[in-house]
Amino acid sequence: MAIRFELLKSAVGVAALCAAALCGAQASAQEAYKVGVVLPLSGVGSANADGANQGITAALDVINAGNLAGRKVEIVVADDASDPRTAGEVCNRLVLQDKVDAIISANPTPGRVACNQVAAKAGIPHLAAATSPGNICFPNMFTVGQVNNQLVVPLIDYLVKNGMKRVLFYGSDYAAPRAGYEIAKAETVKLGGEDLGGIFAPLGQADFSADLGKIAQAKPDVVLSSVQGADNVTFHRQFGEDPRLAGIKRADNFLTTGTAKMLGANGVGIYLATGYFASLDLPDNAAFKDALEKKFPGKANPDIWAVLGYNAMHLLAQSVKATDGSSAAVIKALTTASFDGPNGHVQIKDYYAAAPTYIAETTADGSARILEQSTIDPIVAKCQ
Amino acid sequence: MYLFLDLVVTISVMTLVALGLAIILGLMNVINLAHAGLMAVGVYGVIALQREGFGFWSAVALSTAFSAVLGAVMEWLVIRRLYGRTLDDTILATWGLSLILVQSVSLIFGRSTLALDVPVPGGVEVLGVPYSAYRLLLVVFTVVLVLAMGATMRFTRLGLKVRMVMSNEPLARGIGINTNRVRQVTFIVGAALSALAGALLGPTQGITPNYGSGLLAPAFLAVLMSGKTLPGVLIACAILGLTQAAVTVFLNPVIASVMVVVVAVVILRIKPEGLVWQKS
Numbered sequence: 001m002a003i004r005f006e007l008l009k010s011a012v013g014v015a016a017l018c019a020a021a022l023c024g025a026q027a028s029a030q031e032a033y034k035v036g037v038v039l040p041l042s043g044v045g046s047a048n049a050d051g052a053n054q055g056i057t058a059a060l061d062v063i064n065a066g067n068l069a070g071r072k073v074e075i076v077v078a079d080d081a082s083d084p085r086t087a088g089e090v091c092n093r094l095v096l097q098d099k100v101d102a103i104i105s106a107n108p109t110p111g112r113v114a115c116n117q118v119a120a121k122a123g124i125p126h127l128a129a130a131t132s133p134g135n136i137c138f139p140n141m142f143t144v145g146q147v148n149n150q151l152v153v154p155l156i157d158y159l160v161k162n163g164m165k166r167v168l169f170y171g172s173d174y175a176a177p178r179a180g181y182e183i184a185k186a187e188t189v190k191l192g193g194e195d196l197g198g199i200f201a202p203l204g205q206a207d208f209s210a211d212l213g214k215i216a217q218a219k220p221d222v223v224l225s226s227v228q229g230a231d232n233v234t235f236h237r238q239f240g241e242d243p244r245l246a247g248i249k250r251a252d253n254f255l256t257t258g259t260a261k262m263l264g265a266n267g268v269g270i271y272l273a274t275g276y277f278a279s280l281d282l283p284d285n286a287a288f289k290d291a292l293e294k295k296f297p298g299k300a301n302p303d304i305w306a307v308l309g310y311n312a313m314h315l316l317a318q319s320v321k322a323t324d325g326s327s328a329a330v331i332k333a334l335t336t337a338s339f340d341g342p343n344g345h346v347q348i349k350d351y352y353a354a355a356p357t358y359i360a361e362t363t364a365d366g367s368a369r370i371l372e373q374s375t376i377d378p379i380v381a382k383c384q
Numbered sequence: 385m386y387l388f389l390d391l392v393v394t395i396s397v398m399t400l401v402a403l404g405l406a407i408i409l410g411l412m413n414v415i416n417l418a419h420a421g422l423m424a425v426g427v428y429g430v431i432a433l434q435r436e437g438f439g440f441w442s443a444v445a446l447s448t449a450f451s452a453v454l455g456a457v458m459e460w461l462v463i464r465r466l467y468g469r470t471l472d473d474t475i476l477a478t479w480g481l482s483l484i485l486v487q488s489v490s491l492i493f494g495r496s497t498l499a500l501d502v503p504v505p506g507g508v509e510v511l512g513v514p515y516s517a518y519r520l521l522l523v524v525f526t527v528v529l530v531l532a533m534g535a536t537m538r539f540t541r542l543g544l545k546v547r548m549v550m551s552n553e554p555l556a557r558g559i560g561i562n563t564n565r566v567r568q569v570t571f572i573v574g575a576a577l578s579a580l581a582g583a584l585l586g587p588t589q590g591i592t593p594n595y596g597s598g599l600l601a602p603a604f605l606a607v608l609m610s611g612k613t614l615p616g617v618l619i620a621c622a623i624l625g626l627t628q629a630a631v632t633v634f635l636n637p638v639i640a641s642v643m644v645v646v647v648a649v650v651i652l653r654i655k656p657e658g659l660v661w662q663k664s
Contacts, residue, residue, distance in 0.1 A: 042490070046592055047497040173638050201637040204598035206589060207397050209390040209519070210632035210640070216386065230497045231598075233590025237499060241588075243507030243514035244386065262499045301496070 032072040033320050035313075036094030038105040038115055043082025045108045047229040048305045051256075052106035052129055053077070055309030058291040059317075069317035071325070076100060080111045082229075087111030091118040102330065104312050106130050106305060108228070109175050116141050124327045125334055127316055129308040133179035134352060134380035140327075142334050143352045144312045145304075146275050147378045148180040150357050151253040153187050154374045155224070155273035158359045160193040164222040164249055168215060169198040170235070171226035180226050180253070196220050205231060208238045216244035222271075225252045233259060240266025256303040261366030270362045275355050276343040277368050278302045288342035302342070311341040315348070344375075352378040385513045387633055393519050395625030396526040397585065401596075402603040402610075402617050403529060404578035410612035411550050411570045414466060417478040418458065419578050419603075421485030423596035425451050426579030427586040428489050431498060440503040444583040448576050455575025459568050467567065490593040498591040518587060525584060529577070534614055546570065550612075602628065605648040611658020619659045623647060 037056055039049045056075065063073050076098045080087035087107060094100045095118050103119050105112050106129040116138050119126040126141045134147030159167065167188045171177025181198040188195045196218050199211060215223060227235045232254055239245055240263065251271035257278060260267035278289070288310060292300035315337045316330070323329035338347040344356040356375045360368035401423070408416045429447025434440065458481060466474045504521055507514045537543035548556040549566050557563045582596055589595065606624050610616030627647050631640035651659070 041495060042486075042594060046495045046594070047590070050494060050496045199636060202641045205637060205641070206585075206598035207394055207628075209393045209397075210387075210629040211637055213386045213390045214633055230590035230592045230594075233497050233499055234588070237502075237590070238516075238519075238588055241502055241505065241507075241516045241518065243516065246514075259497065262497075264499075264501055265505070 032074045033069055033102070033325060034098065034100045035073060035075045035316065036091070036098060036100035036103045037075050037077045038080050038087060038090060038094070038103060038107055038111070039077060040082040040107045040111070041079035043080075045082035045111075045229055047233075047259075048106065048130075051301050051303045051305030052309040054292055054296055054301055055306030055311075056104060056106075056129070056313055058288075058295040058306075059310040059313035061295055062291050063313060063317045068314070068321060070321035073313075073317060073320075075104075080105075080107050080115070082108055082111065084110040084114040088114040088118060091115035095119065095122045095124065100124070101325070101327065102126070102316055104129055104309070104316065106309055109133065109136075112141075122327075125316065125319075125331045127312040127334075129305070129312040131176065132352070133176040134378055135175065135179060137351055137381045137383040139351075139383050140331055141351065142315070142337075142348055144315065144346070145308045145353065146355060146357065147352055147380055148176065148183050149379045150355075150376055151273045151275075152180050152183045152224075153376065154357050154359055154372065155251055155253060155271065156184050156187040156193075157191065158372055159222050159224070159249075159251055159271065160188060160191040165193040166196055166219070166221040167193055167224055168196040168218050168220035168222075169224050169226070170211070170215065171198065171200055172228040172231060173200040173202050174228070177226035177228075184224055201227070201231070201235075203228060203231065206234060208235055212239060212242050212245060215239075215248070216242070220248060222249040222251055225250060226254055227252075228254065233263065236260075236263055236270070237266050255362075256305075257362060257366065257368045258301060258303050260362040260368070265364075267366075268362055268364050271371075272360050272362065272368060273357060274304050274360075275357060276304045276307045277358055277360055277370060279367050279370070280343065280358070282342065282344065284340050285342040304343075307342050311339055311343075311346055311353075314339050314341065315346070349377060350380055351383060352380050354378060385511060387629065389510060389513065389515050389520075390633075391626060391629045392523055394629045395621050396523040397599070398602055398606060398621040398625050398628075399530065399618060400522065400526045400581045400584065401599045402606045402621055403533065404574045404576075404581060405603055405607045406610060406612070406614065406617045407533070407577065408571060408574035409607055410610075410614075411546055412463075412467070412567050413471075414463060414474045414571075415471060415478065416574065416578075417475055418481040418485060419478075420594070420596035420600045421482035421489075422451055422455070422575050422578035423582030423585075423599070424489050424593055425454060425485055426582030427500070427589075427591055427595055428493055428593075429579070430500065430583045430586055431493070431591070434500070440500070440587075444580070447583050448580045451579030452572050452576040455572045456568070458575065459571040463571055464564065464567070486593045493593070495593060500586045500591065502587040522584060522588075529580075530614070530618065537614065542566075542569070602644055605645065609648055609651055609659055611655075611660045613658070613660045616658050616660035620651075623651070623659075 041049050078090035102125045104127045128143040131145035132143045169181045185195045253273045289302050319330045319333035346355045359372040360370045430443040433443035504518045508517045606620035609620035628640050631643045
């Protein structure tokens, strides 16, 4: 009798242990997938942070409502102040304290690289919801925005073929604009145009008087501008108000239609090359704008930064759903991931995105008239 | 002619930004790092008032008045406790005030870049050369403000008291001048000038809560070079503005931004007391 009671107690104990293990496994499977989101909420990059935040948080709602990741997704937002050192610190905190499973960043390149040093060491996937010069490659980092050749080449093609042959480049003094200038110079000369040189201004420059005088003296047909963040508004405002520059066309691959509208008359007639316009007539674009309006009624800002954030979240979610959610599996899935986003079909190739580029001209009603569309593969550094 | 006009505008913008800093440092020996925050308050005040239907010029006047009141509160709560303290203390305290102002603006207005319409659009001809009308108007404003400040210091009782306190505060106090009141008024005027600079420059800038930080560094250098006098501020802004404009035209803007700092350091090394100094 005593032996049978002991056997019964052991059986109950084993059963309890098995139940606990099963429950634990089920709890692990249902644990939320945590994503660290690094945004430049202050500093020179802050002009783009609102759009990125809107896209990411709107996507979060859509993903969780439709169980698109196979589990709940949570985000932890951190501000890198557009500073690489701060980016490293916040990413350290996200990885070590908040124990995120992945990172999405929408900050300038130096901060992104600093953050990826932390993400790579932890072996977690890192999606960059931003454009890039394309001169870096890390096996855990996927850039969802376009690289220079995808924006600059179609834009230069359009400008030179439409008679704007004397091209002067003006940009902020950091990696992406400088790399963009090299591509613009080569393409301009290849098409029989004239490269009038590149002028680069430090980030945070507030007075462009002397620079504009230099541009006036050069007498270009068009100025191709790649000025970062709030400086871009300052540059276009001062350019538009300067009568010395009347008749000189402007092209820009950083300007959004929202910013052009804010500039009023100074923002009309600028040629844009970008991966997205709010007026695109695509069903996924309508759904995207609805999601944004639902999340931010009356304050929705459907710009390229919102689209990149939205696409990054969806690419990550579908990779999590298609795998067991482990970092290695998600990274492997991301290398060939694709998504039909508000801007068209996005395909990850060589850790960057092949996506449509639209050439447009800003109009007086604050929108953009689309002139051409193309999709070209990114020319980027190869991962070792 | 273009270079001359660019030079005049560059110097004027620098002077407009430096005035508020100079008056506070000159009298109170306080390095006011809340200057950029006050410039942001000035320009966002204009944005808020324009959204309520006010015209640009009345919005500038009201925003400046609001910033003067804000300056009075800041002086009463924080600044007057810094008199006689080390420079480190004043820098830390005013930097903290700047952070509060900038984050308050962020919370109310968000972080997106905003823009103000130019109140005087288009160009005018100056000696046969077309130039932006509003930027030339900024030059006029700067000249008027400098002359007004100079006249106040030279020909008014307030100016006399300020000069006495700057020369010898204990003696000024001994003959019955309320030195705390003089300092308070000075800080209020300095805060108002900072906000006014922010508001007037708004139509030429992309506006974010960190507005003013790009303009602050050269203005700060000019004030350090000035010997705490108004003529010194003008000379310093002229030297740094000339450096900025000329190096930009003949080399490039990146080297120009470096040369501005190099020139300031060299001058301070040669004349640490500043370009124009008060004789005791």
